Amino acid sequence: MKILVMNGSPKREASDTLHITRAFLDGMKDARAQEIRMIHVIDRHIEYCTGCFACMRNGGSCIHNDDMRQILNEILESDLLLLSFPLYCYGMPAPLKALMDRTLPLSGMAMKKVGERYEHVGQADFSRLRYLMICGCGFPNSKHNFEPAAAQFRLMFPGGHTVITVPESPMFNAPEAAAVTEPRLALVRRAGRQYAETGAIRPALLAEICSPMIPEEQYAAIVNAGAEGSH
Numbered sequence: 001m002k003i004l005v006m007n008g009s010p011k012r013e014a015s016d017t018l019h020i021t022r023a024f025l026d027g028m029k030d031a032r033a034q035e036i037r038m039i040h041v042i043d044r045h046i047e048y049c050t051g052c053f054a055c056m057r058n059g060g061s062c063i064h065n066d067d068m069r070q071i072l073n074e075i076l077e078s079d080l081l082l083l084s085f086p087l088y089c090y091g092m093p094a095p096l097k098a099l100m101d102r103t104l105p106l107s108g109m110a111m112k113k114v115g116e117r118y119e120h121v122g123q124a125d126f127s128r129l130r131y132l133m134i135c136g137c138g139f140p141n142s143k144h145n146f147e148p149a150a151a152q153f154r155l156m157f158p159g160g161h162t163v164i165t166v167p168e169s170p171m172f173n174a175p176e177a178a179a180v181t182e183p184r185l186a187l188v189r190r191a192g193r194q195y196a197e198t199g200a201i202r203p204a205l206l207a208e209i210c211s212p213m214i215p216e217e218q219y220a221a222i223v224n225a226g227a228e229g230s231h
Contacts, residue, residue, distance in 0.1 A: 001028075001032075001034050001035065001079045001080055001196070002035045002037075002077060002078045002079045002080070003025070003028070003034055003035065003036045003037070003078065003079065003080045003082060004037050004039070004074055004075060004078040004080070004081050004082065005021065005025070005036065005037065005038040005039065005082045005084055006039055006041055006081070006082065006083050006084065006085075006096060006099065007021075007038055007039065007040050007041060007084050007085070008041050008083060008084065008085030008086075008092055008093045008095060008096030008099075009042075009084070009085055009086050009093065010042045010093060010095065012040045012042065012043070013040075014173070015084070015086065016086060016136050016138075016169040016170050016171075016172050016173050017084050017085060017086050017134060017135060017136035017166075017169055017172075018084055019169075019172035019173070019181075019185065020084075020134050020136060020164070020166055020169065020172065020185070020188055021082065021084040021134045023185040023186075023188040023189045023192065024132075024134060024164070024188050024189065024191060024192035024195070025082075025192060026189050026192060027188065027189035027190060027191060027192020027193040027194075027195070027196070028192040028193065028195060028196040029192075029196075030189070030192070030193045030196075031192075031193045031196035031197050032196060034196070037074065037078075039071065039074075041093075041095040041096050041099055042095050044066075044067040044071065044095075044099075045066045045067045046066055046067055046068055046071075046095065046098050046099050046102060047064040047066050047068075047098075047102075048098055048101070049098070049101040049102050049104060050063070053104070053109065055104050055105035056104055056105070056107060056108050056109045056120070056123070057108075057109060059123065060072075060105035060106070060123050060124070061105070062102070062104075062105055064102075068099070068102045068105075071099065072102075072103065072105060072106065075103070075106075075126070075129070076106075076124055076125075076126055078129065079128060079129065079130065080129070080130045080131075080132060081129055081130070081131050081132070081157075082131075082132045082133075082134065083096065083131075083132070083133045083134070083135075083153070084134045084135075085134075085135055086135070086136055086137065086138075086169070087135055087136070087137035087138075087139075087145060087146060087149060090145065090146075090147075090148040090149060091148055091149050091152065092149060092152075100156065105123065106122060106123060106124050106126065107120035107121065107122055107123060108120060108121050108122070108123045114158070117158075119158070129160065130160040130161075130162075130199070131153070131157035131160055131161040131162070132161070132162045132163075132164070132195075133149075133150065133153045133161070133162070133163045133164065133165075134164045134166075135149055135150075135163075135164070135165050135166070136165075136166045136167075136169025136172070137165070137166075137167055137169060138167075138168070138169065138170050138223070139167055139168075140167055140168060140212055140216035140217075140219040140220050141167050141212050141216050142165050142167050142210055142211075145165075145167070146165040149165075150163045150165065162195065162200070162201060164188075164191070164201075164206065164209060164210065165210050166184075166209065166210060167210075167211075167212050168212055168213050168214065168219050171213060171214075171219075172185070177213075180213040180214055181213065184209065184213050187205065187208055187209050188209055190205065191205055191206065191209060
């Protein structure tokens with residue numbers, strides 16, 4: 001399988017969320033060999049979409065001459081598009097959002113009704129593509145945090161999508177938290193293997209992965225103590 005990973009974290013390899021993504025990819029590789037390419041979005045030249053819709057009227061050609069042309073080609077050549085990013089203001093970090101905005105050339109102006117909603121008709125065939133979102137956040141739980149980002153992801157990719165959201169993710173970059181982070185990464189690795197073998201993750205396993213690693217109150221107390229010590 002050709003997997004294209006969009007690392008949306010400005011921290012690049014030091015991303016908290018990337019620990020989760022690497023474990024998932026390791027699980028996929030446990031099932032069978034995978035062809036994986038990772039893009040650190042912060043390092044790419046991606047201009048902002050101006051909303052001129054030139055790309056949707058003239059066969060996908062954008063007014064900007066930047067790295068998006070190559071990125072769109074890589075998306076179309078892939079089997080799985082994996083968005084890995086930390087939660088910023090309940091959504092994607094700005095560089096990744098700019099990239100997503102610039103995927104407009106994949107669609108035309110014409111639209112059709114699919115179920116209860118209308119969608120733009122694609123200008124390219126990406127029907128085989130599957131979509132995976134892995135998102136971490138620094139809050140103690142998933143309630144009223146990940147919903148906007150997950151909803152946007154599901155609307156952008158209405159077919160073949162899977163969403164993994166993990167609270168307390170800064171602990172993955174804390175060696176002293178290994179007693180709780182390593183078992184969680186082992187679960188993520190198992191999920192990656194399941195996904196590679198079946199195309200899905202069992203609901204019980206997904207729920208366990210997306211739950212807090214330590215009690216919410218304990219995590220909040222640790223964060224607050226660190227915040228007070230930084231003043």
